[in-house]
Amino acid sequence: MASLKEVRSRIQSVSSTQQITKAMKMVSAAKLRRAQDGVTRLRPYAQRLTSILANLTRTTTDEVVSEYGVAREVRRVLIIAITSDRGLAGAFNSNVFKGVTALIGQRYANLPRTNISIMAIGKKANDYFSRRDLKLVGDYTHVFSQLSFDTVRVAAEEAMRGFTEGSYDEIVMVYNEFKNVATQIVQAEQLLPLVPTPVPAGTPSANEAANSIDYIFEPSKEEIIRSLIPLSIKTQLYKAVLESNASEHGARMTAMDKATDNAGELLKSLKLTYNRTRQAAITTEILEIVGGAEALAASR
Template identity: 50%
Template sequence: MPNLKEVRNRITSVNSTKQITSAMKMVAAAKLKRAQDAITQMRPYAEKLSEILGNVSASLDVSENAYAEEREVKKVLIVGVTSNRGLCGSFNAQINKKIDKFIKNELKDVHVDVVTVGKKAQDYFRKQQLLLEEGGSIPQESNDIFDNLEFGVVSELAEKIMDAFLNGEYDKVYIGYNQFKNAATQVSTIEQFLPVVTPETDEASSEYIFEPNKKDILDEMIPKSLKTQLFKAILDSNASEHGARMTAMHQATENATDLLKELKLSYNKARQAAITKEILEITSGAEALAAD
């Protein structure tokens, strides 16, 4: 039979944990609402812009769109997007493992560098010795992006990646992130960022009329579309993080509630046994006195 004091201490400890996980769940839910609104508003615009860019790029040659240049793949850059903090279930592990598997299966014969947005990716790929070396044109990590998640901040990182591609430092660039579906579902996704993916047919491109001229529009639209694509991926990951954390904390709170029920039942049984033992001792003592 467990000691009453030990059970009481465990009940106190679990109850404190339950209060913490419940509070974290509410905080995550509040952050999720804002993050979900942000990605819901951004996604249609980003997808339409990418569709237009793909259709237009199909009719352009390399001189008009250097971002679509196909080369022999010798060096690849992967942008791994995770969170800075844990306590969100398998959110970080699933995208890190997916990127790792993608590198080993699809990119095993090429040189791969990884830049990270999120400390969990940085920690993981540092152990795998895949992090981009410090001191280059692209930062090794951009973990502070989540401290001020705005388009302008993400644009700076996107510009450095785009410049590295144009300069021939990398032949392909991928983005690995968790795509937000709902609070309970996040889909680990790896998308090609550069070169620009063009559709198989260019029928849609003939529908566009360029005003005032093609060059000015493309010089503005192509970089903006790529920056928007990266920004959307990071917004997706941000919303997914809060959804995963809310779900994890909800499950932890329920587990703590179930454990409290078991502990209280165990405590009541132990207390009842202790009371019964005391009654028996009193009764035995009384009978012994009466016998004397």
């Protein structure tokens, strides 16, 4: 059985840890509200932009969208892995690593490892994949410390440039999509080439769907699409980063809440052990006193 001093030391240590986890939970809760607001505001804009672009491209010549929409034989791939800068967020980062590994094993199993590149957004992704036999592209470990559209735009432009120059035939994002505080879903979403938006069954044909919307084009439709497509791609990546940011704070808040509860249960167990040890020590002292008194009485 541990001594009273050892048990008391463990109680103090667990109490300090509990205070830290409780403070981290409160900090994550405050950051989560801001991050969730950012995602909520961007989602309607991103969805509307994608919808408008889909309506326009359905009736536009292939030459306009071929730069980012051409489907080539997949020989070289870029995977954009979005994680956090810090840990202590449960399985948040490891789920992305597993998602990338599963994607490579299932979708790109026939490709040589040298033909698969990783763009790591977040320090955890950079640290993890730098120890693997995969090529790292760019340095975007600072994105979350200076999170803004302009910061993410640089990463998106590098990926887009690599696709148009033929360095990559396909670009896929792997990130945690924010559902709620306790739920984050790992998504593997194709960024390039552009995937045509299908017309749901029972709706008008593609041409009718596009022509039914009364757009006034100034300048020409082709010029508008040429400017909207890059903006849409950058917005998609920015949305994924914001989703990951909100998911990180939700995951950390949940993890710290569980850690605080676990520390409380451990404190109860330690205090019970401490009381039992203390009671055993008192009982031993009483027995020693009684035994000594009886021995003294017998000697007389």
